[in-house]
Amino acid sequence: MKTKIFKLLIFFITIQFGCIQYIYSQENHITGKVIDESNIPVAGVTVMIKGTRTGVQTDFDGNYSIKANQGQVLVYSYLGMGDQEKTIGMSTKIDVTLYEDAEALNEVVVTAMGIERAEKTLGYAVSTVKAEDFEEARETDPIQALQGKLSGVQITGGGGGVGTSTKITVRGLTRIFGDNNPLWVIDGVPISDSNSSDGDISGGANYGNRAQDINPDDIETLTVLKGASAAALYGSRASNGVIVVTTKKGKGKGATITYSSTMRFDNPLRLPDFQNSYGPGSLGVYNEADGDNIQNASKGWGPAISSGTTYTDYAGNLQTFEANPDLQKDFYDLGSTRVHSFSISGTSNEGKNNYRVSTSYSSKEGILPGSSLDRLNLGLKSGSEFSDKLSSEFSVNYINTAIEGAVATGANDPNVLTSIINTLPRVTNLDVFKPWVADDGVTQLAPVDADGTNNPYWIVNENQRTADTERFFGNVAFTYKPIDHFSMLGRVGYDTYNTKYFRNNHKGTIGLLDGNYRQSTTSRNEVTLDYLATYDNSFEDFDVTLRGGVQWNQQTTDVIGNIGTTLTIPELFDPGNVESNVPFNNYSQTRIFGAFGDFTMTYKKWLSLNATARNDWSSTLPEGANSYFYPSVALSFVFTDAFKIDSNILSYGKLRGNWANVGGDTSAYQLDYLYYPQSSWYGQFSTSGTFPFDGQLAFSGPNSLPNATLKPENQLSKEIGVELGFFKNRLTLDATYYKTSTTDQIIALSTPASTGYSSAWTNLGEISNTGFELQLGIKLIRAKGFKWDLNYNFTTNETIIEDLGDLDTYTMASTYNGLTVAAGQGESIGLYGNRFARAVDENGNTIEDQILVGSTGLRYEGNTERLGDIMPDFTMGLTSVFSYKGWRLSTTFDWKEGGVLYSQTVSNLRTSGLAAETAVDRETLFVDPNTFVDNGDGTYSENTTPIPSVQSYWSNYSAARIHESNTFDATYIKWREIALSYSLNKKQLEKIPFNALRFSLQGRNLALFNTSIPHIDPETNLFGSSSNGGGIEYNGLPSTSSIGFGVNVKF
């Protein structure tokens, strides 16, 4: 198999490069300039000679030149504007003005399998983001550039670590178990977006999701196929939506060279609001003579800092209390992001060959000292027409990403840093932690607490967490058109990466004094073979397209690694240098074979019917039950054309609707009952040991009960929508309503451990998603060079667990002290945790507003209950673009309303007396308002007992075991990005050797408004992008805000 592909690659590389040599041929030219109705030059207009394949694009100033003969017709087309045709006469100079009008909404959209279709004929909603959105405020992660710009998707960043993952879900969660991430398809070929993390929520590090490997500068368009109907041709992989990326290819005559450079500086967007009035101690007292010491003392409940109390600091020096308000700010570095991108592209041989070579180098220094990301992208894409009948496309991408100093989050690991930094007493001077290591190289100096908490600089400097990824993806496609109206496409796609993870606890790390290291390599590859035949014809008023094809997909993942414990030479991380090695290995391989057909019929360009069908055979399901059929049908009706409505108010109107049925398989090896060799045994507090034990090997049965009768999942979706254009399409509206229902989910259902299994594989349940999406485009001002455009989008989605079988709730992700993310029957996905104890009425029902206090006047822990939805009620985004001559000012705001978030950081800050609010009125012993006392006889009386101390009030109120008080409304508005750019005009460019030059100032994540959560940025996710968990912050690194500048040039 592999050698076949390799030979094919060699073959194509040879023929592609053979063609590129014809680039520099000479012709005579027709020249001219293309402008819009407000006299602004239009760049990127396609100028084609009608009836040929020859064409060019206008440059930055709207200029073009093309070789053509007298009598030939030039066709000028541009997305969103009406086509113009000009017949070539005597003049070799032809200037053209393009207008935006109703007829112009014939954008071509790349849909499933790379099929291009006119947007007008689509019976489903798509959202598209174009190249400029990725260029505006250049991110190293293309997903982050989508924030606030798309309806129907939810994007959540993962905090401030370098390269951390960004979670994207399309139209809500459709599964309570397994993957909810959309399928990523680049130039027709699926690629992996798996989350790259090392370990679990207990101190694991997140190295991002693999879609970050895509070079944003290579993206021509990014289209989200939101509904199942749009994606149905992808069969079993379509149920989470599909993100279709089309990369740039060479255009225009000759070679175009572009270079862009961006530099930005990052600071924490939000640091906690600390008090700076009280030092360490308890109940206002800190006295070392009485046995207090800084290591064990409560962090912020001591005497006033102004009292001048003396103490022995972490390094053992005698000090006087003195506030250090910038303690945390000083710990974090100024982060920076530098991106350099370079590309050469063009066509040759009269446009028959095109090529584009690009490279990009990104380097990011995180706010965490010593953290960095370096990424190199290399890309090559080329296309050739060998004859009228045979053409080919070829692309190859190489990406190398190195991440250093990723941060551990969660708990139960000595390297969870944020909780250490945030809970240092306010009198701490960071200098006491330097140096952090004694001359012997293994003795830690100035630990925060010798019994468990390390010196923060020790963690940052001695304990490494790195991930190095090398990735290659690309494809070869050829199209053969043996006869008119018929074409055949064959395509081979290949995506492979290798990630090497490394992390260590240096000898001397408290919690692992002898040191250890963990090293692993994840290798993944995916091969996709496509064959697609297309028949395309017109019969009078009917346009008919008939497609049929097959797809073969194979995914292989192999993980191999070793944990070495007890190092002999401190910094030699080799299996021979440790006393114990626990090697581990995981492997999985899955295949899907699919056959599909697609029928499209359009009547008079205003009524289109699209029907698709696909049958999949999956390797992961039992023989006999592994074949499943997915149909879809979509209808589009442009009623303004059908009824010949042509008014100045309503310029365009389209109704659309669709129905689809897709589904899904499962992961590999879930059917057979298997025994696994064991290399280690479990021990709490990092005391796990190894097999062989006393020379004996160990095997174990599975923890998940396999099921030989699994059947495929099923997802039914319905969608209706309307697209309207008003005032010559100065105002456009696109609204969609949809409903999906996913049944027979393949779930590793949590079973009672008393059955012998933690979970059992089964088909279960039903989840529905109902939602509404709206996109508005307003061309507010078009006058004398002024342009002001607004784009607004709104998304609401409600996920309901309709059926959970016998269960009341199903735990989807769990953390500490019983805090879980769970699906509850009849409800949305929610956060569940402990609440305050409350009074109950005679029927045993909780009385919501009667919180109970104990005899000391303090609240106490009640039952575990639902704390709220983790999904927002709605999200919306607003982008404004204002341009005048060469100036362009664009900005985006992002609003997320509703949902809840649990914050461990808030709990830490409040219980330790470090949060600003804990310093208010410390001496006042108030009665906790509206609380009640249980009289023990079924009655309750109002509480009149004042709290014993403010310290005990907060320690109790915000304790990590009472989740209710640390859970907040997750609403926020973010000022997501702003970019101000200036492009030099032609006159200015005359003096310099560039065809185009643009300077920009840019900022990202500039401000946070309208949030009720204290101390942290509510946009955070403990679980990373591969988990269905959310709504929980657990010692996350603060997210960052950045400002910078960039320059783009073209030769």
Place this chain on the structure above:
Amino acid sequence: MKNTIIKAKYLFLLSIITFSLNGCTDDITDINEDPLAVTSVPPYLLFPEVIVNMSSQRVIEFAGSNMHAQQWAGSGGTWLSRSRYTLGVPSVNNAWTNWYTTCLKNLSLVELLVETDYPDDVYITAQAKILEGFIYSNITQVWGEVPFTQAGNPAEYPYPEFDSQETVMEGIVTLMDEAIAILEQDVDSDIVDDLIFEGDKEAWIRWANSIKLKMLMFMANIKPTEVSDRLQEVANSALILTNEQEAKLQYSSEIGNENPKYTFINNYWGGNINLWYAGKPLVDLMNDLDDPRRATYFDLNINGVYAGIIQGYTGVAYISKINVDNVQADTPDRYSTASETYFLLADAAANGYISGGLAQANTWFIEGVTLSLDYYDGSLGEIAQTDKDTYIASLPDLSTLTTDEALDYINDQHYISLFGNGIEAWNLWKRTKSVDFDIPNLSGATDVIRRYTYSSNEAAANINIPTEVTIEDPMWFEK
């Protein structure tokens, strides 16, 4: 036109056939076989996973049971939490899940594999039954009412019912009877060269009887007349009677095979004892008796005496630490000890459950104390023979005392002998209450902890889980 369509169809069909000829669907389910696992193993390969994980739970996950037994006290962090009855969700979940899935599930697989692939090797089934009974004895001593009759059978009982502690304990006795019956057959069967007794059939019979004795003594607390015959029978059977016969998992200084408590203190405290102090009831009792084992169990405090602390307090300046000799790499996990057998027998005789009266009780009592003192011979904490002699001489002849006084001596010595065996010591107290326990400071409790709350994972998945259970609810066997 028509020709074109036909041509197109032909081409399309041809191309699909060509593509399919690669055999894409034929091998599609063949690859769904995990190359890193097997569909069957010889049953003996499952024993190490069961035994080592079972012990890891007893030794480190339940290290806090030493605090519940008030023999140890935590002065900070997790250990102070344990002293104050804050159990933490993981410790409640981990042991429950580990014992039921990792341990009991694999034992039922052992029986299944013997039945299907090795039907002659019935001794292996007996070994599995004894281990199963021992694990259930741990589970019920921690949680009381637990799934037993419907456990480990997801096809028939997806939501196992919780059995009464009486049912579980009777069930354990039945398991022992079945196992002993198998082992007493003279058949040509393989026996697993196990980590506990290295395949010594007689040793397995002795352990089964010792487990049975212990379960019957719990039951005798509530229904003495119903179990006394069986107690008499087991008292006359082969039991663990010497320190060499003890059932235990021997850890070693081999890396990765160390005692997890040792790994813990090594990782966090550089191999020293930091937050583990002596519990007051045990130290007071031993001080009263001038017990020579104090030096083995504890360090002297800064004033050169032994002092314990009430659970939940943190002022440890004058308190003795646990002697690090008890937390070594090769410190074993002791499942059933010889001294325990004698104390149980003495207890049974003194109570009149079995014959012999206080005179026989005294013999067994002295035997138990002697074995406890001798346990440290040849290892760290060895007690000088003169100290042993003096100590034994200081003990009264139980036959000269009242039954209650005699029982008090027996149970106090039993309690002292279980040092480091938290689960056993805690449950001895529940059964006998021979020592006065304190309610921990700042625990919010109104009584001594009797049990753990059920695993929240089990609660989330099992609709039959009992509700309203608190840690202060007494066990069924308590009186």
